[in-house]
Amino acid sequence: MVARLLAFALSREAAFSDTTVGKRKIEGGQIRRSRVIRDFGDVNAPLEAAFRARLSQAITALRVPPFTLDSLSLELAAHGDGDFYRRHIDTFIGGEKTATDRILTGVYYFHALPRAFTGGELRLFSLRPIEHGGAHLDIEPPCDSLLLFPAWAPHEVLPVSCPEGNFAQSRFAINCWYNGTA
Ligand SMILES: O=C(O)CCC(=O)C(=O)O
Numbered sequence: 078m079v080a081r082l083l084a085f086a087l088s089r090e091a092a093f094s095d096t097t098v099g100k101r102k103i104e105g106g107q108i109r110r111s112r113v114i115r116d117f118g119d120v121n122a123p124l125e126a127a128f129r130a131r132l133s134q135a136i137t138a139l140r141v142p143p144f145t146l147d148s149l150s151l152e153l154a155a156h157g158d159g160d161f162y163r164r165h166i167d168t169f170i171g172g173e174k175t176a177t178d179r180i181l182t183g184v185y186y187f188h189a190l191p192r193a194f195t196g197g198e199l200r201l202f203s204l205r206p207i208e209h210g211g212a213h214l215d216i217e218p219p220c221d222s223l224l225l226f227p228a229w230a231p232h233e234v235l236p237v238s239c240p241e242g243n244f245a246q247s248r249f250a251i252n253c254w255y256n257g258t259a
């Protein structure tokens with residue numbers, strides 16, 4: 078799967094666009110810097126099937142209440158030198174609220190080997206604020222791994238460093254949001 082996805086990402090390099098934050102396409106600016114595509118062409122069906130196949134296991138392991146899955150939303154993000162995504166949650170907030178919401182976030186990681194970048198860890202925060210004893214966990218997901226967490230959990234992508242790197246050496250990640258009605 079990794080070779081296929083790398084080839085796919087490289088073939089679509091020109092179609093990647095700068096990321097924005099929120100449905101209203103507010104300029105990401107200081108919150109997020111990366112490039113994404115949402116059209117997966119031929120790889121869409123096998124990817125959706127793979128993400129769907131992990132859902133029941135994720136619900137059990139994460140101890141989230143079962144929910145009705147309405148749809149999946151997939152996005153392929155490339156983080157290159159200096160890219161990041163500051164602390165945020167993936168559920169919709171404020172005026173963006175709709176009947177169906179993101180319940181779980183899945184992130185599948187892949188990149189060229191040997192890995193050319195450093196940084197880019199996923200930082201998961203506890204709900205307790207840092208000043209009140211809260212903590213965080215930095216996860217460095219290996220190539221070809223899937224990480225799942227509740228979409229409401231605060232998280233961050235630490236800055237990626239890859240000064241000599243080109244697009245092919247990016248930190249690639251496929252975000253899969255499990256949209257549902259609780
Ligand atoms: O790439 C990651 O590790 C997470 C990305 C993320 O948090 C997002 O796109 O909402």
Ligand SMILES: [Fe+2]
Pocket residue numbers: 165166167182232
């Ligand atoms: Fe996120």
